[in-house]
Amino acid sequence: MKVLLMLLSTGVSFLFLCLVFRPLEMAFPARPGQRFFRPEWWTDLLFFLGQYLLWTSLVISLLVYGGEWLARVLPHDFRTAVASQPWWLQVGEVILLSDFFVYWGHRLQHRVGFLWRFHAVHHSAEHLDWLAAHREHPIDTVYTMGLINLPAFVLGFPLETIAALVAFRGIWAIYIHSNVRLPLPRPLRVLVGAPELHHWHHDRARDAGNYANISPIMDVLFGTYVCPDHEPAAFGLSEPMPRGYVAQLVHPMLPRTRKPRVTGKGNALVEPRSSRAGATAE
Numbered sequence: 582m583k584v585l586l587m588l589l590s591t592g593v594s595f596l597f598l599c600l601v602f603r604p605l606e607m608a609f610p611a612r613p614g615q616r617f618f619r620p621e622w623w624t625d626l627l628f629f630l631g632q633y634l635l636w637t638s639l640v641i642s643l644l645v646y647g648g649e650w651l652a653r654v655l656p657h658d659f660r661t662a663v664a665s666q667p668w669w670l671q672v673g674e675v676i677l678l679s680d681f682f683v684y685w686g687h688r689l690q691h692r693v694g695f696l697w698r699f700h701a702v703h704h705s706a707e708h709l710d711w712l713a714a715h716r717e718h719p720i721d722t723v724y725t726m727g728l729i730n731l732p733a734f735v736l737g738f739p740l741e742t743i744a745a746l747v748a749f750r751g752i753w754a755i756y757i758h759s760n761v762r763l764p765l766p767r768p769l770r771v772l773v774g775a776p777e778l779h780h781w782h783h784d785r786a787r788d789a790g791n792y793a794n795i796s797p798i799m800d801v802l803f804g805t806y807v808c809p810d811h812e813p814a815a816f817g818l819s820e821p822m823p824r825g826y827v828a829q830l831v832h833p834m835l836p837r838t839r840k841p842r843v844t845g846k847g848n849a850l851v852e853p854r855s856s857r858a859g860a861t862a863e
């Protein structure tokens with residue numbers, strides 16, 4: 582019975598998202614002419630189904646467990662002081678802190694080789710639309726959701742409020758991946774995120790910028806804001822990644838062979854930087 586309910590809610594969610602985002606993609610396409618069943622659509626559908634049927638309940642259990650642990654270890658006086666502030670101040674603090682955490686957490690994913698292994702799965706999408714938003718390794722999901730929700734847990738927000746924030750961020754994430762281009766008026770572009778900003782984050786360059794999610798203000802503050810008036814030439818990776826759902830789930834956990842680099846001076850071999858400097862970008 583539980584499985585049937587899960588299947589039903591997954592089907593309803595799929596239809597709902599189709600009905601909301603497909604008309605938007607047809608009316609304001611970032612890439613006109615991109616078909617609904619574009620290449621690797623079925624892979625992204627499997628990521629969608631995996632998230633709804635397998636991973637989301639696991640991620641929620643881990644978040645609840647982490648939140649309960651934090652509630653036990655944080656001083657009671659601190660949480661009482663937080664809870665005694667006006668509600669609007671608490672909401673402002675949570676949004677600002679979670680944007681700060683997720684910005685730096687995301688930037689680290691692009692910098693640190695071990696984190697990039699998992700995050701690269703998300704960046705392997707060569708066609709962006711609302712469905713491609715679901716291409717994410719479950720370890721990446723746990724990492725990102727943990728960072729996003731850490732401030733709310735630390736500040737002692739109720740679970741219902743946290744769930745509402747998660748739902749809003751989920752819909753927003755789907756919107757910024759959709760094949761939509763709806764540029765905002767200039768002054769708003771540095772305050773409110775948009776698909777065109779996240780599309781540039783999916784440029785083939787690994788350090789393309791735009792690491793923030795809801796508001797690009799952190800990118801503006803830390804110098805990674807990119808907003809050209811056209812779409813990138815191509816999305817995806819500049820490194821190998823296997824195709825297919827299972828292969829992409831397994832790929833980050835496989836051992837990497839370190840290829841020695843040949844310097845320009847003679848034929849001396851140098852070790853890859855990662856083996857000399859610890860956890861640096863691969």
Ligand SMILES: [Zn+2]
Nearest residue numbers: 687691700782
């Ligand atoms: Zn990224």
Ligand SMILES: [Zn+2]
Nearest residue numbers: 703758779783
């Ligand atoms: Zn993305």
